[in-house]
Amino acid sequence: MTPTLTRRATAALLLALPLLQAQAQEFTATTDPARAQVTLPEPARPELPSLILIGDSTVRNGRDDGQGKGGEGQWGWGNPIAAYLDQTKINVVNRAVGGLSSRTYRTSGHWDRTKPFIKKGDWVVMQFGHNDASPVNDNSRARGVLRGTGPEKEDIDNQLTGKRETVYTYGAYLRGYIADIRAAGATPVVASPVIRKRWEADGVKVTRAGGNFAAWAAEVARQENVAFIDLNEWGALRYEALGKAEVEKLFPADAPQETVHTNWLGAAVNSQLVIAGLIQNKVLPDAVYLRRFAPDGSDDRPVVDARKVRVEAPRDPKLPSLVMIGDSTVRSGGQNGAWGWGERLAPFFDTQKVNIVNNAIGGRSSRTFFTEGRWASVLEQLKAGDTLLIQFGHNDGARIGDPAGKNRGSVPGIGPETVEDTLPDGSKQQVQSFGWYLARYIDDAKARGAKVVVLSPIPHKDRWQAGQPRDFETYAAWGEQVARAHGAQFIDLTLLVTEAYRSAGAEKVDALFADARTHTNEAGAVFNAARVVDGLKRLPGQPLQPFLKAATP
Structure with missing residues (x-):
């Protein structure tokens, strides 16, 4: 991703x-x-x-x-x-x-x-x-070649080696x-x-x-x-x-x-x-290949069809649910050894008191989770007393209008601006801002009586060490602004994980990833799930405290 x-x-x-x-x-x-x-x-x-x-x-x-x-x-x-x-x-x-x-x-x-x-x-x-x-x-390096690709050649007395040499064209070499x-x-x-x-x-x-x-x-x-x-x-x-x-x-x-x-x-x-x-x-x-790239730097693998990924339902509909939506850093399903933090969150909770429902899907942005109808299916299951966790951003930076972006990019910012994008079938789609999609999720969930927590994206493997600019700075800022404006809570998960990576050190952090820089392995998923729990505990009012286990897994 x-x-x-x-x-x-x-x-x-x-x-x-x-x-x-x-x-x-x-x-x-x-x-x-x-x-x-x-x-x-x-x-x-x-x-x-x-x-x-x-x-x-x-x-x-x-x-x-x-x-x-x-x-x-x-x-x-x-x-x-x-x-x-x-x-x-x-x-x-x-x-x-x-x-x-x-x-x-x-x-x-x-x-x-x-x-x-x-x-x-x-x-x-x-x-x-x-x-x-x-x-x-x-007499310095004597390394030049004859220009072109043809059969031309030139005999020289090499000033550097003192030897007779025949020099050929670049193409001949x-x-x-x-x-x-x-x-x-x-x-x-x-x-x-x-x-x-x-x-x-x-x-x-x-x-x-x-x-x-x-x-x-x-x-x-x-x-x-x-x-x-x-x-x-x-x-x-x-x-x-x-x-x-x-x-x-x-x-x-x-x-x-x-x-x-x-x-x-x-x-x-x-x-x-x-x-x-x-x-x-x-x-x-x-x-x-552990990672695949197109010439523009995007992942050349096709995005999985959301219609083929079932929407997870609460285990016990009578219980409140902690529901997650997001991308593959929340749920990867073990593909190529990758696991998202949402897949290792349940052990931190008393599942006799709360359902843990992970409806994140790999390859999605705040835009495509909405436009593909995934959100509508998740929303049908939300009820009063539930809590929704939202984490997008890893795929929202794709360029709108560039086929390599796989129609995932959202308009930067939180405003009302829209940009028209052409879909593979030739139809046109008005793309909203990152903030617009977050606000829609928050407002829809609150209308169903659910509480909402927005999380900034987990950082990349190369963006946590001291002295580096922080990762996902703009997405974290946009997420916090939208959360505050629409009555949701916010966790800067990027910084929580960054701080934990710095404490752990480079050797341990390297061992937490399943690929070059984005997707964590099982140990990394557990590590980041613990950071999510840390963030939840710090929220005003500690809304999920009654459901947390007394002992950390």
Whole structure:
């Protein structure tokens, strides 16, 4: 459940992911004195198929450690991509080396060291180009290639190595890798260089690489009939959707002039694009993906049909009910090991005194829970004495009018403004604001005699550490304003969970998630359910205190 990228939700992008753990091989580089030694990973489990990455620093930066600066250091996309793939089924082996070109990755011996790890059934993604425009021959790095994809070549006396060398075109080097990969029985994949942070004069459009390395990479992929991932065009579209101010947050804060090397968030954005390209080209088996992305960053999985998900009824209609509505962070049903906090709330309550009724449904926003008729079904069961808990926000940021948003986005804010959206069947729908939908739920429930509590969304895995901007700031503010204006109560669940995560520490928090950043596992669901109970206990009048168990589970 990943909202389409918007200017309001940059940090809803992605996460601090676990670092790739692998065995290592050390060697001494011979073509660049600035690189004395590099450590590259080997397949952790040789019996598994491997996704092997080769390229430059935009794939693997330096020693792949962020220069000791954490998320604000420089990172290549080859590190965060590992968290989106099931490493019990596939090795992710990032053997890219910073500072190299399609030429020097081969001539410095790195390719010869990598080839022994490539076996039948593997996949190899290559991404070169950022360093290929350098001088062909100098005494610094001598890493440039001839421009184009043709058969041209040039013999040189390499000033750096002191050796005679034949230099080929960019396309010729890519074709050489493709041939070697196929000879090993593996599948080659070509990616264009990642987009640079360069804006047109209007400050709105991003400058594409144009008719050079990005176009040449696409041309070679087409000629060789291999999968192609357009990180140039897709990256530009993502940046344009964000806008200049938000894109700056994807690059190291201490290097404002940096246009190529991203921080952790930027690397995660690029890794999402690579995942989208692998999916679009049907490169890897579906079973290896832990997260799936479309090119715009949204989850490419279809949203489950709400008509096929039954509306849960109270166990004992004579008892008051605690009813929940929301998205998959409230109810995930164990899909891919994910559980929502609402599914682990019952043990905190005396169910002989109160029904616990979880009618949240995955993939929903405040808008779609209403427009699909789910709310009407839930409302029929509400009665005087019941309490309704509402938590939306994770899917409301989808762009209205963008098919990738799956018609889930609501209008930002709490006002009366509407925006027209076109549905898949061609019909038009007037989309209301996030606050409008919350107010409708509150007013409808109160008319049935129920009490209402609005909760802000649980935070993402990457948005709780000290010094970071708080997660879901706008949605929390809107939720509180609407609750107060319409006679409901409010719990800032985002902050309650954030504070608890900070107390628990990074190692424990990492162990609470079933995926890269959004959905908790069973332990995480229990952890967050306890935070919900903490919030309920703090409400004025403690309306649910009579139903809570004396001892915490």
